[in-house]
Amino acid sequence: MADATKAHLTKAEKGDSASMDAGAEKQISKGLPLARIKAIMKSSPDAATISQEATITVAKATESFIALLVQEALTSSDEKKLLDYKDISELVATKSRLRFLSDIVPKKVKAKDYLASLNASEQPQW
Template identity: 45%
Template structure:
């Protein structure tokens, strides 16, 4: 019954109907999908909470860490990426730039030998 659910069942139905492959949605299927979504959210939140450094509140960092380290959740890695500091981002960007420059210079030297 609806009283057993925490998520708004009409919103779940709208999301399900947005799929081009879905024509009709039975009440039992709607209930099952809604309950599954609730359990998934609970799992993600509990695991994320365990990975938070302070363990007194749920933080993005913990949830993102769960998505990044749990093989079953690899579909979330682009949606929940690890946060980077500006310094880390600049370091990664610099490494990528150096790789591009070294591959460009190796291509240039191979062009010269032709």
């Protein structure tokens, strides 16, 4: 196993682009599924063909965004070892640069609070 790693590193150090691409694909494959990302990208009517490099770039950017989101949510969380939906939804609600996620990650509202607000809005205001 170690010999295979050394051989891979040696080829990469020499500038063998094929081995570097394979290494990049192996590394990214541990994260988000590339086939799904490519399928999502192909769902756009503007995208005729999508290269493997574009798929890998979008996957890496997405992983970086998720890491940043989690890091910021943990920083603002009460518990530094546990991340809850509430922490992410509060972060999305408070940070203006994350407002585009407000429909996807809304604040949780308890049913009794929602019903109380409905009842209050239905009562006539004299």
